[in-house]
Amino acid sequence: MGFLKDKHDLRLINNIPATPGMCMTCGTEHEPELPHNRQSLFYQYKFYDKYGRWPTWNDAMEHCSDEIKALWKEVLELVMKEQLEKGAKDD
Numbered sequence: 253m254g255f256l257k258d259k260h261d262l263r264l265i266n267n268i269p270a271t272p273g274m275c276m277t278c279g280t281e282h283e284p285e286l287p288h289n290r291q292s293l294f295y296q297y298k299f300y301d302k303y304g305r306w307p308t309w310n311d312a313m314e315h316c317s318d319e320i321k322a323l324w325k326e327v328l329e330l331v332m333k334e335q336l337e338k339g340a341k342d343d
């Protein structure tokens with residue numbers, strides 16, 4: 253680990269556990285077969301420190317079945333479409 257240190261001279265405090273009962277990877281509550289919460293800062297900083305880049309939704313659902321990935325992509329597309337339409341109305 254160490255992209256935060258190498259690139260930004262920052263260091264995560266080692267071994268900060270997720271809150272008990274929460275996912276150990278993203279620190280939020282979800283079923284193990286579902287994607288990690290890509291928007292969780294806990295997840296984003298741990299991922300960045302390990303890989304030197306911010307996680308994508310593809311990273312967050314890497315461990316999921318193909319069926320879950322397909323469903324999740326549909327949901328994300330709907331949400332993005334809704335946000336685009338909302339943005340267009342607000343302009």
Ligand SMILES: [Zn+2]
Pocket residue numbers: 275276277278279280282287288289
């Ligand atoms: Zn998770």
